[in-house]
Amino acid sequence: MKKLALLTSGGDAPGMNAAIRAVARTALYNGLEIFGIRRGYQGMIDGDIFKMETTSVSNIIQRGGTILKTARSKEFLTLEGREKAYRQLKQHDIDGLVLIGGDGTFKGANVFFKEYSLPAVGIPGTIDNDIAGTDYTLGFDTAVNTAVEAIDKIRDTAEAHDRIFIVEVMGRDAGYIALNSGIACGAEDILVPEQASDINVILERIGNDKRRKKLVNIIVVAEGDDFGGADALRIKIMEHLPELDVRSTILGHIQRGGSPSYFDRVQASRMGYAAVNALVSGQTQVMVGLENQEIIYTSFDHAIKQHAPLDMKMLEMAKILAS
Structure with missing residues (x-):
């Protein structure tokens, strides 16, 4: 693996920029080329792809939103759209993807892999904290x-x-x-x-x-x-x-919106670092997660098919404490 591409997709979440920074700098440290894709899967289809350097991610760890921007793409749901996206990636000789987003993002990556065998690793970025396979998603805190x-x-x-x-x-x-x-x-x-x-x-x-x-x-x-x-x-x-x-x-x-908390910045950094290391070591179609403060990897299939259940005991506790 020599060239990676990185995108953010779905709703923005505080901590995405910290993850972008970690992915870019970990890739460069490992001697890989790293490309940013603007506007998620739609940007992939449109060829909005640019080479990133270490300075591309300077002074962003404290910023909310995402410097890569984000969008939802109906075109990527079609065979024709995914074919266009693949052709754009091949023009840059990209052989691996890091995706920051929610279950819709990971569903797209799973379909893409089945059609074109392009390895991908996901980072859970959503304020809803509802993705199975991680105690916390980026932005929730x-x-x-x-x-x-x-x-x-x-x-x-x-x-x-x-x-x-x-x-x-x-x-x-x-x-x-x-x-x-x-x-x-x-x-x-x-x-x-x-x-x-x-x-x-x-x-x-x-x-x-x-x-x-x-x-x-x-x-x-x-x-x-x-x-x-x-x-x-x-x-x-x-x-x-x-x-x-x-x-x-x-x-x-x-x-x-707003500047991410210390927790979101640190976990985004850990997840971004772990995502690149997973791809380099040959892992694919997995999401980086956090369980009991330790980095774990969960298959996209598991993350997509299940939502993290709400702790109903906490809801009962809240009623008692408010009585």
Whole structure:
């Protein structure tokens, strides 16, 4: 193996730039040429490929987003699109790929390998933390810390006005951000996609809080919850309890941006370093993961077919601690 290419795909996540830096410099240290692909698989199809040097990744470890940019490509889902992508890679004599993204990214790499036998190693980059085969995905720690900081500030104004605040965090299919930020902020209720939500239970808890003269109530809800997010839940509560002052806040994409935490920077560096070493040693179609603070490798098939399950015991604990 002499030439590697690197791309980021899917949603951006803090820590991607730290991983890009680690991949590029580890490859160069090992005497390999390293190429960056802008805009993920679409950039591969379009030939947006450039040679990287050690200076290409200077002063990026602290930056959010991704210097390689990211995009979702419908064209790559077609045979014709993947053939174009392969031809572009062959023009640069690229014989290995490092991919930073989520399960959709790894699915694409798996199909590509079956058709063209091009080795690939993945690095899990998604704030949702829902990929099997790793305890943490890049960006999750930063996203949760961003949510915690915002919810703490919201609690201050909620207490000043004796209001109920419903805070919506990201998590269309997974409740990791909601669960962890809710516990960290002492939320009175946490709603996640993995568990059905009952409006009667929520109303009962609010009623219990009123009887105990607990005037501040923070509900953290994942965007993929049954109710359809914070605004829908606020309307539902006010239909039953119109006398209450209920407000909703959607944190949105601020959770994806910003400077990555120390944890995301260090783990991104470890994973980027391990990804190149895996390819050099002949491994392919595996994702670099972190388990009990140790680097492990999981097949793409496993990472794609399973989602990391939410710890429902933590959700039960959160309810007890908020009572």
